[in-house]
């Protein structure tokens with residue numbers, strides 16, 4: 310069964326512009342009918358549900374795209390393919406949880422002063438990104 314862009318937008322509760330955006334990013338697909346109007350396979354609704362759920366969980370579009378990459382883009386996935394995506398998703402979520410837990414446990418160092426200093430605030434720079442880039446006054450070097 311094929312769906313129009315309006316039907317997809319309504320059923321998935323997603324703006325038409327968002328559908329175009331996801332399509333541009335390769336996360337969903339459509340084809341043109343003889344009247345040059347976009348048509349979608351019904352399976353796009355499940356992909357959009359995955360995208361929305363991923364966003365609610367705080368995943369980036371790239372992470373959601375990575376999770377979706379194991380599903381066929383133009384037909385309903387098999388049970389095996391869903392399970393594969395679930396494993397993929399689980400790995401992404403486990404890594405997020407690890408990072409969030411680390412951040413929470415290290416927040417004792419942050420005095421919560423509101424400075425959000427890149428040099429000393431673990432809230433702003435949880436992985437100490439600057440330290441990984443080398444020694445010295447990196448921000449000063451970048452800005453000069």
Ligand code: FES
Pocket residue numbers: 418419420421422423424425426429430431432433
């Ligand atoms: S907000 Fe100032 S150290 Fe974190």
